[in-house]
Amino acid sequence: MLAYAAQGLSTHEASKTGAQLREFLNRSERAIGSLADGFTAVLADEGLDSNPHYTDFLAVLERDADNAGAAFRLTMAQPAISSQLVDNLNASIHVRALLTDIFLLDEVITPRSAAPTTT
Incomplete structure (x- = not known):
């Protein structure tokens, strides 16, 4: 997206990379x-799915992803x-937070x- 943003194009239809932009x-x-x-799957695998520090952050991740x-x-x-629109998307606080x-x-x-596992 950064490369597309740097091209200064007025529409995505004006270049080959622009044609790939919508799919990206x-x-x-x-x-x-x-x-x-x-x-959530990683938390379950690590046995952390009931740890409030991790589940609280999961809620943050969900909000930021939304x-x-x-x-x-x-x-x-x-x-x-x-x-310019792609540049603004890149700069969006929502994207940066995620x-x-x-x-x-x-x-x-x-x-x-x-971490090494003990047997």
């Missing part, structure tokens, strides 16, 4: 919709998607997954 936005929006389910998904859907609903949630989860989950 659709795939991204679908992935956003499955993040909470994925994190908000970012709405921003993606609004963008996709436009008949012409300009580089990305930060993912970075935080990665830092929390990765050390747990890499």
Whole structure:
């Protein structure tokens, strides 16, 4: 999306990358919709699905995913998607909040997954 935003195009139909943009936005929006389910599965696998610290953050992730998904859907609903619109989507606080949630989860989950198991 950053590369498309940098092109300065007035419509997604004006370039080859623009032709791929709607499919990319659709795939991204679908992935956003499955993040909470994925994190729920990880919590269950780690035996943390009843830990309020993790379940509270799951609620945050769900809200942020809903908000970012709405921003993606609004963008996709436009008949012409300009580089400026994609740049604004990238800069959206909703998208940034979701990305930060993912970075935080990665830092929390990765050390747990890499921890040696005792037998």
